[in-house]
Amino acid sequence: MLRKKIYCLNHNQILTEIMKEFEVVDKIEDADKVVLWTDVVSLAQGIVRLAHAYKKPVIVVQHGRHGSSRYYPPFNEPILADRICVWGERDKKVLIENGHPEKKIFITGTTIFQYLKPRKPHEGINIVFYPEHWDREVSENRKVKNELRKIKGVKIITKLIEGQEPKDYDNPVISNRNNPDHLDICVEVLSTADLVVGIEEGTFGLLAQAMDIPVVIMEEWYPKTFGGDERYYNYWRRISEGSKRTTLGNLNETIKQQLENPDELKKERRIACVQEGGIEIENPLERIKQVIENA
Numbered sequence: 470m471l472r473k474k475i476y477c478l479n480h481n482q483i484l485t486e487i488m489k490e491f492e493v494v495d496k497i498e499d500a501d502k503v504v505l506w507t508d509v510v511s512l513a514q515g516i517v518r519l520a521h522a523y524k525k526p527v528i529v530v531q532h533g534r535h536g537s538s539r540y541y542p543p544f545n546e547p548i549l550a551d552r553i554c555v556w557g558e559r560d561k562k563v564l565i566e567n568g569h570p571e572k573k574i575f576i577t578g579t580t581i582f583q584y585l586k587p588r589k590p591h592e593g594i595n596i597v598f599y600p601e602h603w604d605r606e607v608s609e610n611r612k613v614k615n616e617l618r619k620i621k622g623v624k625i626i627t628k629l630i631e632g633q634e635p636k637d638y639d640n641p642v643i644s645n646r647n648n649p650d651h652l653d654i655c656v657e658v659l660s661t662a663d664l665v666v667g668i669e670e671g672t673f674g675l676l677a678q679a680m681d682i683p684v685v686i687m688e689e690w691y692p693k694t695f696g697g698d699e700r701y702y703n704y705w706r707r708i709s710e711g712s713k714r715t716t717l718g719n720l721n722e723t724i725k726q727q728l729e730n731p732d733e734l735k736k737e738r739r740i741a742c743v744q745e746g747g748i749e750i751e752n753p754l755e756r757i758k759q760v761i762e763n764a
Contacts, residue, residue: 473762476500476520478513481532481646481672486580490758498523502761506532508549509539517549526764529553530757531560531579533672534745535707541567543703548573552764554757557747575760578753579746581672582679584652591661594623594728597677600638601668602630604695609668613687614638616720617666628658628673656680664728666720669706675746678738683727684712687720710734711741 475491476499477484483506494500503520507513508529520527529550531537537553537560539546548569554577555561561574598617600610617625618639627638630651635641644654655676659665665677665684674684692702708714711734715723727733742748750756 473501474499475502475504475761476516476525477504478506478516479647480506482649482651483530483532483579483581485649486583486754487530487757487761490754491761497525500525502764503527504761505529505550506536507539509544509546514549526551528761528764530577531555534670534675536560537564538704540564540569542705543700552760554760557743557745559744575756576747576750577756577760578748578750580754580757581652581676582746582748582753584656585676585679586656586660588662588680588682589660594663595626595661596620596623596664596666596724597626597628597658597662598638598666599628599671599673600633601671602633603693606634606637607691607693609687609690611637612717613666613668613720616717620721620724626658626662628655652676663731664724666724670708670712674712675742678709678711679742679746679748681735681738683731683734684738685720685723685727686712686714687717688714689717709737709741709745711738 472492474494476497477488477493497503497520503525505513508517517527527550531554537555540548541563552573552575554575556579561576564574565571601607625639627641629635629641629643631645635643642658644651655673659677659680662682665682667674667686670686677684686708688708690706695701713723713727
């Protein structure tokens with residue numbers, strides 16, 4: 470049987486495995502289906518309009534933890550796609566509560582968990598800090614970095630992505646979300662981590678929780694625009710029960726407490742991965758494939 474043809478926009482490597490299941494074409498008019506990581510940004514909106522003009526179904530696949538946040542307050546964007554694949558029950562529930570049609574929403578899980586690997590034995594204590602990525606460097610990153618440098622007897626590793634300046638951080642490890650090795654690099658860093666520190670949980674934090682690594686989140690955040698969008702002033706920075714919340718002033722004490730009690734939030738980490746990542750779904754690749762083929 471001939472494989473379906475898709476036009477695809479990938480990001481965060483969430484469609485890498487999906488693209489292997491279809492014939493990927495360069496022109497929308499040559500595709501049977503259009504598969505995107507978003508239908509919100511301006512480029513994607515144009516692609517959706519063009520695809521619909523050609524009578525092509527559009528499927529969005531959630532691109533990261535909190536990847537559906539632009540569809541509810543403070544953004545309230547409409548779902549332009551014909552179908553959207555979300556990772557877990559939480560995203561479906563929030564979308565429906567905010568007026569989006571249930572018939573468009575499919576829980577599929579995500580293929581990112583297939584990149585997970587066992588944690589490795591290592592000497593010493595490794596703390597991995599993943600600075601928040603924004604449209605500029607943010608003061609919260611510097612504050613956390615400076616606090617972490619006060620901790621004695623540990624190694625600080627900084628997990629960065631494209632666009633973040635490595636010279637500003639200790640022991641930087643960089644991955645590019647547009648490169649195929651992005652998730653492999655993330656998981657390799659996590660494989661020797663004893664604890665992870667962030668400002669927002671994000672996808673990296675979800676991977677850490679899936680590998681049963683304690684996650685500490687410094688929850689102080691000064692509201693700021695992103696790309697000039699003032700709606701971000703009211704962006705709700707959600708933190709799951711799977712992470713230990715703290716303030717900047719208590720950050721290092723909280724890290725010490727979590728290193729001494731790594732299993733305190735073990736159950737909560739698993740719940741977060743189920744609710745937000747659909748980690749219990751046995752074959753997310755097949756589920757996403759079916760949503761695309763049946764659209």
